[in-house]
Amino acid sequence: MTQQCDIGFIGLGVMGKNLVMNLADHGYTIAAFDLDQDKIEGVLKQDELERGDKAPRIVGCHTLEELLAHSAQPHLIILSVPAGKPVDIVCENLMKAGLKTDAVVVDTGNTLWTDTVERTAKYEGQFTLFSTAVSGGEVGARFGPALMPSGDAEQWQRLAPVWEAIAAKVDAKTGKPLESFVPGQPVTEGEPCAAYIGPAGAGHYVKMVHNGIEYADMQQICEAYQVMRDVAGMSCDEIGDVFAEWNQGPLNSYLIEISADILKQKDPATGKPVVDVIQDTAGQKGTGLWTAISSLEVGSPNPSIAQSVFARALSSMKQERVAASKVLKGPQPEALNEEQKAQLIAQLHDALYCSKLCVYAQGFHLMKLAGEQQGWDLDFASIAKIFRAGCIIRAIFLQSITEAFERNGELANLLVDPFFVEQIEERQTNWRKSIANAIINGIPTPVFSASLAYYDTYRNAVVPANLLQAQRDFFGAHTFERVDQPAGEFYHIEWSQPERQQVRVK
Structure with a gap:
């Protein structure tokens, strides 16, 4: 008799393979398929290694017909394939292989939200296309990602136990992640970072904005790094120590944590800090750009996110920048004493905190306006909860955002929440001094500056x-x-x- 698995899974690349192992750790059996037979063998070998003397949890399938035969009906098929045309190719081939109309196919790729809307309508009546945006990279996929599902609400009821099981977990009171990175020993307690977002496209839209926030968050950390490096003359180890210290307070986050680790890492070939041998040209996959474009279309100002995209674009103009550096002159920073250096660091801390708040305020405001235009009833407290663990922008800061929306679900903007009003009031002098100091010393701080301009414009009753x-x-x-x-x-x-x-x- 053919073994009937709980889930059919297509696409065993880095994300797909790790999602399969995550599902297996939570007790699900999986019929797995990939066009690359080596990837099928790879996931089977990993399952054999990790399960010990337990029964196999994964069945390798070499055709889509075989995958459907090994998957319990009504079929639940999860796709982890590149966004765009590959999704349609797999869907069409599944129908040819015998996919029934009561099947649910879940797209977990980094799909543009409008494509999800169109694709859902395209396959209506043939099967149910459901989407789930996944954040957290390879480690998140394996041990607990942040999941942003959207689509047919009735099908969410079927998928919810699966996603809530494999999602990242947090302590509900503190918002701190509950983590285990040991195969076969998943976290089962805590609040899952997965919740139904809304109709088709809503989940991928929220993920798009998440990525836009990620762009700005990364850029402003880089701005703090450059000020410490070029104005204070600090070494990578010293800056890493500062980030590590900041990670113990209100700036605690995944990105601050890894930045501290990165700055302390030495290059095996030269012994220099790794960051000093990495070319200063940044790439992008488009999601930050999508967010900036959407903000213009929706009419929601997102200058910080837009500036982070522009910063990457400028970084890619390496040859032009090198040539310009020989003819365009700026101020030369003066050496700082220890007291001045400590003051600069304190000011940067507050600038990063205030700028970070403005970035999130812009992102959530964009989701608010987009939701109103699309008819999505978005729960922003729930969305903030999803971001608390398993994703790249996870941070203790998100617990405060969650609580702000729980206090007032109709909050016009995070900046006017009483808690954040007080937070900025305490820190804005340092924020302003930090940006002014960077400008005086010729250090570009596009996201810090755009965030402050956003704040000052928003707080003015009369503008020009x-x-x-x-x-x-x-x-x-x-x-x-x-x-x-x-x-x-x-x-x-x-x-x-x-x-x-x-x-x-x-």
């Missing part, structure tokens, strides 16, 4: 857009509203006439 509207009306007769008349009534002035007669536009 009145002059801008006058300019638009002058050259294009675009009209304007008046402060002393009801909203929604528009006016135009014949600027070229001596009388400058005002005309009401109905």
Whole structure:
């Protein structure tokens, strides 16, 4: 008799293989398929090594027909294949292999959210396409990722026990991750970093914004590093020590933690710090760009995330920057004494905290406006909980964000939450001094600066857009509203006439 597995799984690359092993650790049996037979053998050997004297948990399948035969009905098939056309190819081939209409196919790739919406509609009536954005990289996939599922709400009820089992876990009260990196000994207690996001596309949209926040978070850490390196003249080891110390407080996060470790790592070939032998040109896979583009389309200002994308683009212009450095001159930082250095570090700490808050405020505001436009009823406390562990932006900071949305689910912007109002009030002087000091010394801090500009614009009841509207009306007769008349009534002035007669536009 053919063994019936709980789940069919297609795609055994780095993420797929680790998700399969994670599922196996939580008691699920898996029928696994990949076009590369070596990858099938690899996952079977890993299962044999890790399960010990227990029964096999994974069945290797060499065709999609074999995978469907080994998967219990109604089929639950999980895909871990590259986003885009490969997803459609697999779906079409599954239908040819005999996939039934009551089957659920789950796309876990890094898919653009609009593609998910279109693909879900495309296969409606043939099978149910469900999507789950996965964050956390190789280690997260193996021992607990952050999961952002979306699609048919009824099918979520079927998938929920699976995703909640394999997701990262946190202590519900503190928000701190509960972790185990031992195969076969998964974390089973705690609050899972997985929750239903909404209809098709919502989960991948949230993951896209997560990645945009990730871009900005990484860039602002790099800005703090450059200030310490080029203004304070600190070594990589010294900066690593600072990051390690910051990781014990409110800046505790995965990215700060790994930055401390990275800066202490030595290159085996030269003995120099590894970062000093890595080319200063950064790549990107597009999700930060997608976030910046979406913010423009939705009308939600995200200058910090956009600037992080621009920073990567500028970094890639290496030859131009080298040439420009020979003709474009800037200030030379003066040597600092120990007291000045300590002051600089304290100011940077607060700048990073305040800028980080603005980045998250922008990201959540974008999700809010996008959700309203798409008709998604997004639960931002739940989304913040997902981010607390298993993903790249996981941080203790997210517990405070979770609590902010639990206090007020209709919060217009994180910046106006009473807790964060107090946090910025305590730190904004250092934030401003840190950015001013960087500017004076010629150190670019695009995300720090964009975050402060966002904060200062948002807190101002009156901004200079009145002059801008006058300019638009002058050259294009675009009209304007008046402060002393009801909203929604528009006016135009014949600027070229001596009388400058005002005309009401109905």
